[in-house]
Amino acid sequence: MFNFASEEWVQALKEAINSSAGYAEAAKTWEGDFYFIVEAGGPIAQETVMYVDLWHGVCREACLCPDRSLKNPAFVITASLPVWRKVIDKKLDPIQGMMTRQMKLQGDMVKIMKAVKAAKELVECTTRVPTKFPA
Amino acid sequence: MWYFNSPLIVFGEDALNELSAIQGRRAFVVTDEVLLGLGHVDRVTSKLKEAGLEVQVFAQVEPDPSLQTVKLGAEQMSAFGPDWVVGLGGGSCMDAAKAMWVLYEHPEILPEEINPITPITLRQKARLITIPTTSGTGAEATWAIVLTDTAEQRKLALGSRENMADIAIVDPIFVAGLPPQITADTGMDVLTHAVEGYTTSWHNDFCDGLCLKAIQLVMDYLPRAVADGTDQEARERMHNAATIAGLGFGNSLAAMAHAMGHSLGAVFHTPHGRAVGLVLPYTVEFTGLTAPERYADIVRFLGLPGPSDQAAQILAERIRSLARTVQQPLSLHGAGIPPAECEVALPRLVQNAESDATLVASARIPNSAELVRLYHCVFEGRPVDF
Numbered sequence: 071m072f073n074f075a076s077e078e079w080v081q082a083l084k085e086a087i088n089s090s091a092g093y094a095e096a097a098k099t100w101e102g103d104f105y106f107i108v109e110a111g112g113p114i115a116q117e118t119v120m121y122v123d124l125w126h127g128v129c130r131e132a133c134l135c136p137d138r139s140l141k142n143p144a145f146v147i148t149a150s151l152p153v154w155r156k157v158i159d160k161k162l163d164p165i166q167g168m169m170t171r172q173m174k175l176q177g178d179m180v181k182i183m184k185a186v187k188a189a190k191e192l193v194e195c196t197t198r199v200p201t202k203f204p205a
Numbered sequence: 206m207w208y209f210n211s212p213l214i215v216f217g218e219d220a221l222n223e224l225s226a227i228q229g230r231r232a233f234v235v236t237d238e239v240l241l242g243l244g245h246v247d248r249v250t251s252k253l254k255e256a257g258l259e260v261q262v263f264a265q266v267e268p269d270p271s272l273q274t275v276k277l278g279a280e281q282m283s284a285f286g287p288d289w290v291v292g293l294g295g296g297s298c299m300d301a302a303k304a305m306w307v308l309y310e311h312p313e314i315l316p317e318e319i320n321p322i323t324p325i326t327l328r329q330k331a332r333l334i335t336i337p338t339t340s341g342t343g344a345e346a347t348w349a350i351v352l353t354d355t356a357e358q359r360k361l362a363l364g365s366r367e368n369m370a371d372i373a374i375v376d377p378i379f380v381a382g383l384p385p386q387i388t389a390d391t392g393m394d395v396l397t398h399a400v401e402g403y404t405t406s407w408h409n410d411f412c413d414g415l416c417l418k419a420i421q422l423v424m425d426y427l428p429r430a431v432a433d434g435t436d437q438e439a440r441e442r443m444h445n446a447a448t449i450a451g452l453g454f455g456n457s458l459a460a461m462a463h464a465m466g467h468s469l470g471a472v473f474h475t476p477h478g479r480a481v482g483l484v485l486p487y488t489v490e491f492t493g494l495t496a497p498e499r500y501a502d503i504v505r506f507l508g509l510p511g512p513s514d515q516a517a518q519i520l521a522e523r524i525r526s527l528a529r530t531v532q533q534p535l536s537l538h539g540a541g542i543p544p545a546e547c548e549v550a551l552p553r554l555v556q557n558a559e560s561d562a563t564l565v566a567s568a569r570i571p572n573s574a575e576l577v578r579l580y581h582c583v584f585e586g587r588p589v590d591f
Contacts, residue, residue, distance in 0.1 A: 096559075096572075163406070163565070163566075165565055166207065166407065172206070175322060179318075180320065183562050184562070186565035187564055187570060189565070
């Protein structure tokens, strides 16, 4: 089990992405890196910033960042811990999450809406990472 | 959490009279030249004038309206300064009106930037009335906007919940003279909205009843409306069905038949309703193999006999039976597209379908190889068994 939003969890996610044939195919034309940010609140003392660089169906780089200043990704998705958990548990579609403002997106919205299948496959990858959420 | 959006819906015979009671100063009517020629625009403008409104008409909306047309209409709208925008027509006119309205309220926004995630504030300058003249798209009761980028030759699925109409006027007088072919094409569009709205992965309690009722209305009244265009009851019930299905799928999303049908329309210029209706039974069979429960509900509601584990196949056959009755094609070959053209177009068809936003809500999302096999089934009229 990997603690959610730890360096180990991020590396396990990278491995899950790069071993997913479904993601490789769905995201074969995708070019864009992300910050996935867990907002501070509850057991999360300060916001946690995960960086994931996705390029043509593979994850080129993934790491935990000390803060938002390390990279300048094309997309930033921010949500609270309970919302991230709902997405990973497949109880919340990430597009619906953004439409209901439970998840906040910065970046080219049009590009995201054209890559919905890749987004679905990415969520599938997160479900393959054995995850322990903070209590 | 989720939302349910709806305009005030005024429906039935003489619903258009509601316009006589509208309060305001100026109305800008967005429509097309055909409707102008048919006298439908006069019907609307005379009611608006009865209400004391000054009226300007923009009748330059083309089928599959372009970004350029939307910008042109928004410029004229800004110059006129209406407090009501009226979208009169099929989906093209109503979608164009929605987009022009957004640009009128927010000149800094480009039409291709209208999306469901970035909040916008409307109704600072005007409100929107939609009046459908076909029984199909349901655009009068959805916030979706489909525009065409002519430079890049692609359709853009846009829209924000804010651009839902304030009032939808669903008066059967506008569809009384529709020819059988358009009646059948648009009727299959209604059925596709309703079936997909009920079976999408975004389905919800608020939409379920609407979708089931719309399916029932189409099954009962579309054959009558096609066979006898003067059957007023059938016309009215189909007109209601289109709006009900619009509310249903507009608040739950369309799915794979729209992704594949949009692709067919873009490549072969097949009319939208015919394209999605043609694909529908195949997508029902495909998704039903892994998620049969929702199809079992539909089959039970329609009173169709058979085991529940075969509900998708039973529903697919019922849809094909309806298509035969209203003389719709059951395959691309049947639609007159030669096999060689289908094969040449296959990579483009698959690519378009995969990048279509509606695919996300499908209960089962096909991969590229499955899409190739699905299109081969649609080419040949062969049921899906994988």
